[in-house]
Amino acid sequence: MFTKPIHTKLLLGFLFIAALFLPLYVPDSYMFQIVITSLLFAIATSSMNLILGYTGQASLAHGAFFGVGAYVVAIMTKAGWSFWIALPVSGLVATGIGFFIGLFAFRTRGHFFAIVTLCFGVILFQVAENWIEVTGGQNGIFGLDSATPIPFPFFGPIEFSSQPAQYYLVLAVLLLTLFVLHRVVYSIFGLTFMAIRNNEELADALGINTFATKMVSFAIANFIAAIAGGIYATILGAVSPSAISIMITFNFLIFLILGGMATLPGAVIGAFMIPIIMEFLQFMENYRMLFFGALLVVVIIWFPMGFFGGLKTINQKIIAWRQSNTSEDSNA
Amino acid sequence: MLKLEQVYTDIGELHIIHNVSLNIQKGEFVTLLGSNGAGKTTLFRTIAGVLKPAFGTVEFNGIAIDKLPVHKIVDLGIVLCPQGRQLFPELSVKKNLVMGAFSLRGQKSKIKKNLDRVYEHFPILKERSNQLAGTFSGGEQQMLAIGRALMSEPSMLLLDEPSMGLAPLIVKQIADVISNINHEMDTTIFLSEQNANMALNITERGYVLESGKCVLEGLCKDLKNDENVKRAYIGA
Amino acid sequence: YAKGHTVMIGFTGPLSGPAAQYGRDNVNGLEMGIQDINAAGGITVGGKNYKFALKTYDDHIDPTAAVNNARRLRSRDGARFIFNPVFNTIAPMMQINQQKGSEFLMMAYTSAPEVDAMKNPNTIAIPPPFSVYVGSYVKYALEKGWKKCAMVVTLGAYGDGWRKEFESAWIKAGGEIVADQPANYYTETDFSAQLSAALAKKPDFMLIGGPSATTGLVIEQARNLGFKGEFFMVDQAKLNYIAEVNFNNDLTKMNGVTGTARPRDLAEEEVIEPFLKRCLKDYGRSATSENLLNYGAIRILAAAMEKAGTVEDITAIKAAIPEVLPMDAKINLLPFIDLWGSRFILPGTIQKIENGQYTVPTTTFWWTKSDADFKKAVSSIPDIGNTNVNVPLEGYAK
Amino acid sequence: MELFLQQLFNGIMFGSTYAIVALGLTLVMGILHIPNFAHGHLYMLGGYITYFFITNLGFGYWYSLLLSMVILGFVGVVMERIVFRPLTGQPPINAFIAAIGALIFLESLALVIWGPQGMRIPNPHPQIIKMFGITMEAQRLLVVGGAAVLIVLLHLFLKKTTTGTTIEAVAQNREGAMLTGINVNRVSSMTFFISSATAAVAASFLSPIFILSPAMGAVLGMKAFIIVILGGMGSVPGAILGGYFLGLIEALGGGYISAEYKDVFAFGALILVLSIKPTGLFGKQEG
């Protein structure tokens, strides 16, 4: 039912091999840093795609769950826990908080849902700012070790302090995330998410427990977002309230919409494209954000479906054009 | 009065109306028959200017209107009473009606006169003039929609499926009122319907639309006897 | 400048958003320092002449952006000295400044003591720790016989630190904190809610402050609500700046406000006056301590490079700093004394406005532990006509 | 008791600001169904325009306020025309992104033109007034009174004039309005004009007691946005009530319970209201 055409498979295979060998070709630590953070944001953006793109619920608390993950990992590793235990725990904590938030938020829909989640996001931010004993307040938690080395027979432990090691760690988690999302989205289980996005009343009338389904989608999305946040904490080595602020949500949102909502590659493309554009614009100095703001408006007007959505449309047009050409040929 | 030549209309990527040409004279009462999804609404919206034809011309009293914005077309005297009524649910019945006379803004006495006339056609609207439109039942809303369309004294009225979803009794009432309007006020009426029984009984002439193409046109009495029309639209 | 003859100085910090002015002030100080170094012919190291250049990037206090900028400054622009003025972005940068092959000297403009605790060898913190001022304030308040203190300080790492530090010092000295109503000085502009609550407790004095303009508002609003007592300001807020922006230089409206001394009173007149004029001319703003301290820091770096005979080996350069300090006041304006671990030693100076006038400032020699120490320190710095006090900072070890 | 009255007054003053800013936003959101997240930044720009007239051109306070209203009104019209109108028919999330783009643009623009430092408009009414044990500047009374007048005027305009009714009509049914001959685009422009002009008034009222800075619109914009949703999108009474409600909660919660968690109370209360009435205080029932 859900198989992919052969050229797509080839392209994906090529991309995978390219990703494996990428560290050999990165020119400097700066480029490498951007690649690593983009991969990380791709994880978080993909998870936002599940709740917003596929389930149609504009959760503006998404960045907050990213932050919760970062804080949980920071707090636990500071307290001496292994990163590999802290990371899944951070996902579970975010899922738990998400469940509580969902109890309130899923009573509302549309804009109202967006606002309720926004409010919760702000509240989590304020807690991070003010619960100084636990979160370190504004200073946050700093001086974190990189991910605990994995002991490995014969080769010695795998360390995560170098950029290549961090890269492979993030790449592996991104691939895992995409695998999970792919399995979910291309299944009847995932179809129910899209059904809710499309017509919640009808979904309800067809025996779908819309509340529970939304909650599951929310939980998966939050879990993954927190994992991304947890890795972010070890890579930066410091967590402060900016990791949980509404700006994080807005960034993911911008990545997602400009990349192409409700498409798996769109989220990844967006998470790569925007930071790179932003870095490229550094030469504009004071005028950079001015330009970026205008650019955002122009792009959203010209590519309402996002970059990948735009590609898809163009592709479809080419196919249609080819078909019409061949049919004319056969007429001739 | 109204003249369409080779009109094509697209919605997004879909080509909905193909090569429709038609001509309606002043004072006529014409119907447009077509099944669900045939493109009646799309054609009406094209005439009213909500949609712009991809190709072809629409002329009204010799003026090309296919590129004019909707409000200019209303000012010229074409008013569409849309499918789904499109009322202002949170405004009172009376305010809905007054909004209908928006193109007469400033002319207080004229608006008053038109309001009285609408109340005459539909006494229930007068009775409930302060009720919010959204709380009306389907039939009442349809009356209000027609009343609102009449408020600007249109020279041409486009009625899109006024009988849809209405009980037989109400359909009959509405049919009577429309006939009255055509006869008494000399308003040209173009009526879209899938309820062929009703439409062919009250109008003079008709077009049949299928999949966006105009497949048949003629006087109602001829259409009524057409085998295809009988089978598809009227039934045994 | 030809490649290989330039010392690249990097800066990343807030150049947009609510803290943009603060970031700008830092950059301006660096810019002036670099202009002067280059005007004096640059530096000579290993027989080669080097000029200085500055590259700045905006990170709007986003740690991710700060790290990206640092990476970029180090690997693309070749900067081995990177300045940053916010603790939240300094912390993650301190995670990468020792990575092999991409080491850089973190020039941290922050008074947060956490930087010292991290004991990062490739870091130099520039301003004195804010705890310096706490001691002077407490001493002054005790002399006045005050008891009740209300705090309306900015939220944030910095403000939190100040509040904690002052609270513990004041309580230890037998005082009482009757109200603690922090407010977000960056996003809020009305403090009547916090102030009404604080004033209801009838405090003798208030600890306030955050960014200058907003602090001015707090003073104004508190006075309008009928507060008659005195104010202590955290070191971020600048007396002269508040006077200018908020009160149109009418100092009578600022009677009873104590804060860090205005730049004019930090150094000898003949060296500071031209500097102040220059700030006003080049940047249309009165000088702030960010200007002065960054100016001083970059000039010290330049001298240390010459001394160490390298522009690349940051460890050697840092090690050379104590040898070049203290410097000639004509070059360095301020009395930088020494390096203490990873922080410059610089006296802290406060000042009060009374009867519409700036009073003589009070300088704290916070690093001295004994009278002998103190005397030595006093004599080692140029006489700038201050009263000097010794409030040694507890737990501030090398 | 005195403290309570003082806090009550503070709350009412915050509330007045929130109410007029939210009122402008609710009109726009009701009519165009676009989440104009940049509304707070229009407010910021209004403050700077007033500042420009007073400080750079030496105009009087009230003239500057009027000019600021008109100019910002046109800025709003332009914004509607080039940012939001091309997005008609797109999902609201796209308009939301466009609004974020617009707010980034406006904030950077102010930064480039006026620089990052906070600026002050001289207070035209600095007198201190004491009443019932409350102390306040006269300008604060002006904010409260001015907001009330503005609210009443807007209400009369919407309910009693034909032009006002066209705004309501477009909000309730865009296509229906079009078909009655209303020039919907003009109504959109007009609504944006009114909405931005009220933001300019709010900014001009407040900037003499506050500080102007390029970032000042962000938080207020977000709060206004939340108030609009809380009140029921597009509902005028909802925006007013929501505004005062939020102002009071902030002042009383912040003053009596905990200043750090002031926003937590405010947002927490909003969450509670929305989970009891999922379409806002004055929202239409779904279905």
Add this chain to the structure above:
Amino acid sequence: MLKVESVTKKFSGLVAVKDLSFEIAKGQIVAIIGPNGAGKSTAFNLITGTLKPTWGKVTINGHDITGMQPYRIVTRGVARTFQTTSLFDQLRVIDNLMIAYKWRTKLGFWNTLLHLPSWKRYQERAFARSIEVLEFLGLTAKANNFIPTLSQEEQKRLAIGVAIVSKPQLLLLDEPTGGLIQDETDRITELIRKIRDEQGITVCIIEHKMQMIMGLADRIVVLNYGEKIAEGSPEEIKVNPDVIEAYLGGELNA
């Protein structure tokens, strides 16, 4: 099988359904008619849980389902369609059907993620049943089409198909032929009959088309202002003076 007992629904001030009672026996086709705003759709919403009755009781096969969530009521075997054709128009035809079958399966996150045997089994079962329904509807060729490319009649057929894919016992149809012309109406009528006869599903239908109803229904319930004013066989209803006055207007040939 369905029993509605003195159900009342009030909307702020307005009584949309008032003390309504009726029963539907297995294998019947029952029609509900009445003027616009009489409360017909509301009655459906009350049965399917979309609205909660102010008071009264709804039972299916003796089980009380009053006030249950709509998705739970579906699992008791009551399916419905909406007055305006309601489909997942962003999805394909086959997806629409499979979604409607989902509650009959145990497809969850874990078996989907791990592609457990149960996942495969259920996924195949859903697919098979969907194909079966497509054949029944005569839409097999459109399985992979997106909804907007279907004609209105096809959409209405599919909406009915989506409702029956999970094999309900009772199907509630709200104006299934609204807006259709005569021969399309006839085809849908035929489909409804087939649903009863071949799939063994009891049907309750709201319609304004008297000709069709009189030919199709076994029993008719007439509502006016939320109240039941008549109930009986088509022959009885046709001549009932109350019904003629309130609804039919003396003319049957509308």
